[in-house]
Amino acid sequence: MSIPPKFAGLKLSAATPQESQHTLELYLDYVCPFSAKMFNTVYALGPRIIEKYGSQLQIILRQHIQPWHPSSTLTHEAGVAVLRLAPERYWDFSAALFKHQTEFFDVSVVNETRNATYERLAKIAGSVGVQEGKFLDLLKIPEAPRADGQLNVGNKVTNDLKWIIKTDRVIGVHVSPTVFFNGVEERGISSGFTAAQWEEWLSQNVV
Template identity: 75%
Template structure:
């Protein structure tokens, strides 16, 4: 959990107090329309935020899997693969995935195999500069049992997904989008926030 700047004294000082950043955490699900709405608006502000608030504000995209959307896990696994291979491409990949999120809704996938869905997700990663083959290698599920006969073997990012889910459960996040500011849920921020409203909120809270 992050520490608000006004609580910087809670940190063990190393001789002198150091300036602490504010932390904005957005819990988003790739197959949630409201998450897409929030991300797409906020993402347009990226250059402005970096210029005006760079030293003062840390923004974190928290991957939030919602199990009532079965494909949520698959899309977040793809993002986990991107984090493994090219973390600097994560936000760009997220933007590309949100733009075509309806392709991963229930009806869109009802007759598609899991590995086929991974192929399409790898293609999206490829569109932002990653090696599709390497992404797919991290995601594909083998079609035969493991050496010990194990059938429920997951893929190479399964352990990463477990850590993300555990982190969400610790703070009790239920639905997306949910926003935390300095470790506390910020219910005043809505998915319907316009760019202007985001600008106002940041000006009032990031000081």
């Protein structure tokens, strides 16, 4: 599945879409432990994958909200904000957020306001070079009604988030992690894949 230019930061690749022969899509949730396991392995392999496969492969990190974890929406809004402000930092931000993911699990946020959660996410964004003030400006929810009385106002990334959710629903992704290879779900890839298993799978499939 193609992606709009404004979401180019989703990719980990040295290739352009026109050059790429294969596409590997990782549907991951920032508050899913299994997603973290898969991401961390692929992220560590990233430089070697790019060096070895060059224009033969593009890897796309697809954000996948799992609403049974309410903070999933907030963390993915943060990912969208980074895509908007500094797409070249998106994978680094994702790595930092996965490192701190337990700080956004259900028990960790149960007594926290939404804007307070955004403020903690801003610190993580700031740690990878994203401007915290601009980040918060995209995410924070007004604490009073708008002049027209509207209460259900969302934030400045709501429309982008809707697009991300639609892409998941169109192809029927339910849980994370889910992997698609060249547009088809690849059930042979496990979140527990080691670096060696990833390298073996890639060598057999990226030709």
